[in-house]
Amino acid sequence: MSGGGDVAVVGVGIHAFGRHDGVTGLEMGAIAARRALADAGITWQDIDFAAGGSDAAGNADTSVSMLGLTGVPFINVKNGCATGGTALTTAHAMLVSGAAEVALVVGFDKHPRGAFNPLPEEWGIGSWYGETGLMLTTQFFALKIQRYMAEYGISDSTLAKVASKAFANGARNENAWRRTPLSEAEILGARMVNHPLTQYMFCSPGEGAVALVLARGSRVRELARVPVYLRSVAFRTRRFGSFEVFSPSIPIESAPSATSEAAAVAFEEAGIGPGDVDVAQIQDTESGAEVMHLAETGLCEHGEQESLIQSGATELGGRLPINTDGGCLACGEPIGASGLRQVHEVVLQLRGEAGERQVPKECRVGFTQVYGAPGVSACTVLTV
Amino acid sequence: MSGGGDVAVVGVGIHAFGRHDGVTGLEMGAIAARRALADAGITWQDIDFAAGGSDAAGNADTSVSMLGLTGVPFINVKNGCATGGTALTTAHAMLVSGAAEVALVVGFDKHPRGAFNPLPEEWGIGSWYGETGLMLTTQFFALKIQRYMAEYGISDSTLAKVASKAFANGARNENAWRRTPLSEAEILGARMVNHPLTQYMFCSPGEGAVALVLARGSRVRELARVPVYLRSVAFRTRRFGSFEVFSPSIPIESAPSATSEAAAVAFEEAGIGPGDVDVAQIQDTESGAEVMHLAETGLCEHGEQESLIQSGATELGGRLPINTDGGCLACGEPIGASGLRQVHEVVLQLRGEAGERQVPKECRVGFTQVYGAPGVSACTVLTV
Amino acid sequence: MTETRQRLMIDPEVIGGTAQAPRLIGSVCARCATVTFPRQRSCPRCTSEDVHPRELATRGELWSWTIQCFPPKAPPYLPGGVEEFEPYGVGYIELPGEVRVEARLTESDPERLRIGMPMELTLVPVPGAPDKLTFAFEPVPEAER
């Protein structure tokens, strides 16, 4: 993507994740937007393009009635869990194309307890699929990691360690939802949801909002204390043969996942390799997802996760800290907000402003990866 | 928008509008996409970016399971009636930014009979608004045109003439839904819906799909028999003081509408004036909308519509043919498809391929305008 | 109005005052003086968050009107049960120097509505929930104009 090195995140804002009775998703989005604008030292009138989305909490552009009716072009995007990534992609393209100089992206959601009730028809599948009891994301995750564990020798202990790390990091994040550390034994001993995944290995539908202000060219230096450059943003849909959610069948011939491809493109466009990454946020809808995405993104080899995670390398003080804000497991999953939360966290880490959970080593290169049904993955590379 | 003159529509495809039992909205979208690809002489594998949307018929990117799992980045947009316009804006930015060379946009929808059931909460309004009986788009249109008619001297006869023209044009369009001509008297004498608007002055929720293939640079000349250049695409949200749907109050201080601003930007970026337009498709959710949008877009002065329409200037053989395919009134409104239908029709007219409804004069400049709740307008200028 | 005393307002954030003397609650911006209805947390004109509640004027002029000739869908409309639907008037009333407010009208005869006529705030039962009251505007009688 030409000119991408010219675009930077110049402001970030977040509304705490969790449960917030009496505040709508749209209001959380507006609050996050105001915080991002304040962080950049600008006002809503300075924004000349906006993109945003939620999965279940209304049309993002409706927030103009709270932020101000400035006439700004505002695109609503809707790509499941990858919504934040596609909002970012859209804003990035508008900046690079020259159509905008300062853009805002916002993602928010507010899911009722135990939400996520996809209907087969919306996914192009017959109603028999849901009626038979196959239309569950948790099943998909379990089936995928079960096979992966058998192929690559991943242990139940490693799944549990991913979750215990998430809750340890969440305990240091004032914007996280689950802030109580849990031991590996507590996680393994919890209620089984879908073998091999127990209750604490899954994230829950939640609430929250994140906004980012992006700028290009000379506006970056005007606005940012510490500009964090968006070196690339890439997203891909699934190829034939990738194993994705809500698949009544999968081909025997396998293909790289959408994540593998998006990550490869993101690294290539940034001119930076996975080995250069100092800190990363990757989609951890459940423990197994973090394990598999570690290798799919190129951050390690397939099978290497077992030793990497068991050695503590992905913890805050490790060689490759992953999901330093607690990820989806500790923050919960407000679908529209998750992808932007990852970028928000990487920006804080690269600025050295992550407080109690600041990675102790020097961080110059960050990476994010968000994955959404039915096989959409969006990755970014960010640098200071 | 820099470089916009370099982007052209190189393929168009449509699935007939109307009622189509047994075909899903997603399938209609895939059919339209295949026709657009065939029109451009390429296949789905040649597309390196896609954007699309529907309001109520599922996630556009799901259609990759029908079109082929090529890994293509596919952004779903959702901006009400302006969905087609924002899909086009997104694809245009991806092309101009250099992130893509050949892009597909697709819009489709399938609304049940008498659909459109907006909930106040989704629009950031309290539930009292709907419970009191104020949450109806038809009311808004009636209230807006009632005031406009009093201010600018528009007659009931002019409202009826807009509708009778639409049905006359629809009768010549094999892809239209309502193909039976209706006289001015029949339209005026029909059931009153919201004074001053009768049954036949409103479009109905419907079904249909449209897809376009866009290309930039050297790919345009390789792919298009007759390239139709997308000289500009602009969209704007409402400003404070514009009178838009679902407004519990409107300020006394008035402001230009989102349409006025989007149209002005589109003309400015194209370097073409409203007086140069040979054929235009503008949002005619009901007769009054066409009347008001004619002036808001700059195609005539406020108040001039009465003489313009009474003189027949907006008919197929007139000086400024409007909604030559029958518009929303004759085609119905599948929300996600409407904005792209307008571009599809302008492309046919500029290519001289509109068959029975081809405008008799030479057409070199086309214009489209789509408007959606809550005050989003998208305009394009197209030339051969 | 006596019989309405025990009834609840459809939304006390929107309608204040008393059943005898209801007031619509809007907000006014301390920075730019813009008046909105219903109450907003921030100013849609200047984006200031320094906005305060304000009871709006109870009289104004009819700025536009229509007749709702068919029953709205439920939800969001509260259906009137099985009894027959009665068309009702809807309009925007310009409260001088404040804002134009959308409301039901007590008058539903198109022959008796004209742009510019004086209108006054009143309360009417919520259709389908007659234990609740919502606001409406009624024509000011000739004698009181």
Added chain:
Amino acid sequence: MTETRQRLMIDPEVIGGTAQAPRLIGSVCARCATVTFPRQRSCPRCTSEDVHPRELATRGELWSWTIQCFPPKAPPYLPGGVEEFEPYGVGYIELPGEVRVEARLTESDPERLRIGMPMELTLVPVPGAPDKLTFAFEPVPEAER
């Protein structure tokens, strides 16, 4: 199986054959030979529209499995009424040279499931709609392997 004779398949586009000898209906691409399930109008691999229905093999190997330990939401699930929810197995079965098919398993004990075990197509009542049949895979008895 006798008692299943009068029951309807949950979707005759998906399950063919007879109640005694059911077959899953997929499709095969005339251009690239890719097999899909359920039947598609076009080939997800090569995008050709020259695809034809095909009855899939009835035996294969368990490629992955899980146990559904909690009741799915309804809709889309057909609820089993008030009786207690019974955990059920779910898996992908690799039909050799064809495709991996997702299905309910008749076995729901995790100790008795292992990747690679031989499985065979059968029919089971649809939970909550026992007048209808859906497909499932059951372990092939040791003796028949």
